[in-house]
Amino acid sequence: MPAPPEEAVAPLMRGIAVLRGLTDAGGAAALSDLGRATGLARSTIDRVTGTLARMGYVRLDGNNAVLAPRLMELGNAYLAALRLPDLLSRHADNLADALDESVSLAVADGDGIRFIHQAIRRRVLSLSFRIGDLLPAERTAPGPLLATEWRAQDWARWRERRLADPEDLGFPAIPPRSHSAAGGDFEQRVERARLDGWALDNQLIEPGLVAVSVPVRAPDGRIACAASAVSHISRHSADSLRDSLLPRLRTAVAAMERELASAPPPEPPSGPSGLAAWTSTSKQELGGEFITSLARGLTVVTAFGEGRAELTLSEVAERTGLPRATARRALITLRHLGHVTVDDRVFRLTSRVLALGYPPLSRTKLTRIARPHLASLTRSVQDSTSLAVLAGDQVQCAVSVAAGRIMDVDIAEGTRAPAYATSAGRILLASLSAEERSARLTHVRMEALTTRTVTRPTDLEAILERVRENGYALVDEELEEGLRSISVPIRDRDGGVIAAINVHMHSSRRSVAECVMNIVPELRATAARLEDDLHVTGRFVRVPIA
Numbered sequence: 001m002p003a004p005p006e007e008a009v010a011p012l013m014r015g016i017a018v019l020r021g022l023t024d025a026g027g028a029a030a031l032s033d034l035g036r037a038t039g040l041a042r043s044t045i046d047r048v049t050g051t052l053a054r055m056g057y058v059r060l061d062g063n064n065a066v067l068a069p070r071l072m073e074l075g076n077a078y079l080a081a082l083r084l085p086d087l088l089s090r091h092a093d094n095l096a097d098a099l100d101e102s103v104s105l106a107v108a109d110g111d112g113i114r115f116i117h118q119a120i121r122r123r124v125l126s127l128s129f130r131i132g133d134l135l136p137a138e139r140t141a142p143g144p145l146l147a148t149e150w151r152a153q154d155w156a157r158w159r160e161r162r163l164a165d166p167e168d169l170g171f172p173a174i175p176p177r178s179h180s181a182a183g184g185d186f187e188q189r190v191e192r193a194r195l196d197g198w199a200l201d202n203q204l205i206e207p208g209l210v211a212v213s214v215p216v217r218a219p220d221g222r223i224a225c226a227a228s229a230v231s232h233i234s235r236h237s238a239d240s241l242r243d244s245l246l247p248r249l250r251t252a253v254a255a256m257e258r259e260l261a262s263a264p265p266p267e268p269p270s271g272p273s274g275l276a277a278w279t280s281t282s283k284q285e286l287g288g289e290f291i292t293s294l295a296r297g298l299t300v301v302t303a304f305g306e307g308r309a310e311l312t313l314s315e316v317a318e319r320t321g322l323p324r325a326t327a328r329r330a331l332i333t334l335r336h337l338g339h340v341t342v343d344d345r346v347f348r349l350t351s352r353v354l355a356l357g358y359p360p361l362s363r364t365k366l367t368r369i370a371r372p373h374l375a376s377l378t379r380s381v382q383d384s385t386s387l388a389v390l391a392g393d394q395v396q397c398a399v400s401v402a403a404g405r406i407m408d409v410d411i412a413e414g415t416r417a418p419a420y421a422t423s424a425g426r427i428l429l430a431s432l433s434a435e436e437r438s439a440r441l442t443h444v445r446m447e448a449l450t451t452r453t454v455t456r457p458t459d460l461e462a463i464l465e466r467v468r469e470n471g472y473a474l475v476d477e478e479l480e481e482g483l484r485s486i487s488v489p490i491r492d493r494d495g496g497v498i499a500a501i502n503v504h505m506h507s508s509r510r511s512v513a514e515c516v517m518n519i520v521p522e523l524r525a526t527a528a529r530l531e532d533d534l535h536v537t538g539r540f541v542r543v544p545i546a
Contacts, residue, residue, distance in 0.1 A: 132358030
């Protein structure tokens with residue numbers, strides 16, 4: 001990489017280096033290891049990670065740094081601006097279902113390809129690529145297609161990289177290159193792809209992995225992305241992949257191209273984001289340890305998004321609320337690092353933004369999102385907390401954080417209990433339609449587990465109506481003598497209830513009135529923070545429970 005311009009923001013470059021280091025390490029690393037990976041002093045690592053933690057982009061756990069779900073808002077900004085996942089992912093998912101094979105969408109990133117969507121078929125032999133993973137073009141099916149649009153400088157960069165990194169060690173998502181995957185015929189494969197309109201990967205990435213790819217063209221004729229069907233030689237040879245999957249892949253691509261041609265332009269949002277004011281506030285709170293220029297530089301990325309794919313300097317400054325000079329230096333730095341391009345004074349994000357944490361975070365589960373929030377809630381209320389999901393006519397504990405008291409509520413993860421007699425169960429039952437609820441409870445005997453257990457279905461229905469109105473559920477000694485619990489819902493991006501978080505305690509700890517007055521607000525605040533992370537994570541990926 002050439003030397004940075006004089007106006008480049010050094011703290012922003014250091015912050016991005018730390019994020020890249022954490023990404024390459026799989027999402028978590030010791031602070032000392034980050035120093036060795038980036039060449040930065042430990043004091044600098046501490047300040048950078050402290051700033052990123054204040055932004056919600058990393059979580060500090062002792063001497064370790066862990067990527068946090070909120071960091072995905074940077075990659076989300078690129079994907080939303082690109083629009084391809086929003087427009088084409090449905091077609092890719094449907095094709096994966098029809099073929100019963102994995103399907104991916106990829107775009108160019110320099111002399112490599114980067115995934116922007118994955119529809120994975122889960123098998124024992126399952127594809128492990130993630131959104132944001134970068135692969136060398138010559139070892140993939142999309143690579144020859146995307147390389148048909150390379151310019152002379154792209155080919156020169158490719159040859160330089162091949163000489164400097166003969167084993168592909170700069171691509172941590174794949175095994176090192178072997179002689180059989182050398183890709184020496186790449187230029188011939190590109191010409192063949194230009195003529196055929198499709199390309200094949202016959203075990204170039206890894207023995208056993210085969211893929212066929214077709215270009216998806218934008219209305220102007222340029223390649224918007226490449227769609228690939230991926231299989232294993234136990235199910236398809238290269239020939240059968242071409243003969244049986246390629247025609248159906250081409251049909252799906254034709255539908256994708258019609259989608260691109262008919263899509264109306266998005267409506268750009270108006271008004272500044274207010275992020276600059278936030279960074280100023282944080283500087284006042286944290287003093288010299290908070291690196292304002294790093295925080296402001298990263299907020300420039302979030303200026304882009306749906307309806308904001310192309311922005312001028314003035315528009316970036318207006319969107320972020322930053323001074324033009326500050327926005328200009330951040331854009332110069334991001335361009336130097338390859339995260340933005342500029343053409344006729346108009347800036348665009350590049351797929352390299354996905355290298356900032358997206359690959360490991362795109363596999364995040366609800367349980368991982370919830371655990372630190374529940375740990376914080378447990379510290380605050382000094383009682384055990386948990387996250388539960390509905391499992392038939394029962395609730396199942398998916399995450400549990402004990403308070404560590406002498407007399408404590410100990411609910412092991414995986415434990416199940418009758419939904420009708422638990423606060424989490426009532427939250428989840430109340431979220432169902434009457435028909436769904438009836439189907440789950442028709443054959444359930446509502447037994448009296450204690451003298452307080454509600455056992456009449458009509459009484460339960462009245463309670464569930466109050467739960468819907470109040471937004472919380474409290475169960476007092478109905479599951480077990482002396483046990484009181486209170487719960488609130490967790491909602492997905494569409495507003496549907498997918499889980500409940502709970503505080504459990506001995507009934508002598510607080511009165512019912514104190515629980516409603518003091519614990520419910522804490523639960524709701526925790527739920528709001530958890531949902532914020534869940535909604536960022538789930539913008540372009542499906543978030544499984546566990």
